[in-house]
Amino acid sequence: MNFLRLFARNLREGPYTEAFPFAPAPTAKRFRGKIEFDAETCEGCRLCERVCPAGAIKMERTAEGMTFDCWHDTCVFCGNCEFHCPTKSIHQTADWHLAHRQEDKYRMVEHGLIPFQVCTECGSKGLATAPAAGSANPPLTAEEFQHVKSLCPKCRGKFMRARKTKAKA
Numbered sequence: 250m251n252f253l254r255l256f257a258r259n260l261r262e263g264p265y266t267e268a269f270p271f272a273p274a275p276t277a278k279r280f281r282g283k284i285e286f287d288a289e290t291c292e293g294c295r296l297c298e299r300v301c302p303a304g305a306i307k308m309e310r311t312a313e314g315m316t317f318d319c320w321h322d323t324c325v326f327c328g329n330c331e332f333h334c335p336t337k338s339i340h341q342t343a344d345w346h347l348a349h350r351q352e353d354k355y356r357m358v359e360h361g362l363i364p365f366q367v368c369t370e371c372g373s374k375g376l377a378t379a380p381a382a383g384s385a386n387p388p389l390t391a392e393e394f395q396h397v398k399s400l401c402p403k404c405r406g407k408f409m410r411a412r413k414t415k416a417k418a
Contacts, residue, residue: 282326283342290336291363296335302329303324313362313364314365316360317359317362318360321359371404376402393412
């Protein structure tokens with residue numbers, strides 16, 4: 250298209266450019282944007298950290314519990330973390346507004362904390378992680394889920410084994 254035709258079309262219809270950041274811009278339905286982390290449903294398996302090809306996800310134990318950090322300036326938005334998460338604690342949003350000034354690059358992080366808790370059965374300290382309720386057979390009720398969530402991993406395993414033998418009987 251030559252310049253004069255393009256100029257005439259732009260005068261009649263307006264240019265093709267979006268008004269971003271001054272107006273909303275369209276986003277595709279299946280767009281993979283920045284991730285969100287839900288510490289309430291995480292079971293602390295660290296699978297997301299292992300499958301991240303860019304190394305953007307780091308989980309580590311601290312005095313308060315286990316921290317989750319996803320550095321958005323390193324993330325390649327591949328979706329491996331969301332796909333492999335057994336409890337669906339990681340979700341990719343359609344938010345692609347990640348433009349930032351150079352001095353803000355270390356603030357572009359999704360942070361979460363899975364705190365420590367005291368087990369209601371044995372009194373030991375463990376992570377307040379959510380059990381994989383979807384894999385329980387028969388499925389956990391809401392009361393059982395809350396009880397299992399208050400247990401340490403060792404007591405949780407005992408409870409689930411006892412529940413399984415009750416279900417068989």
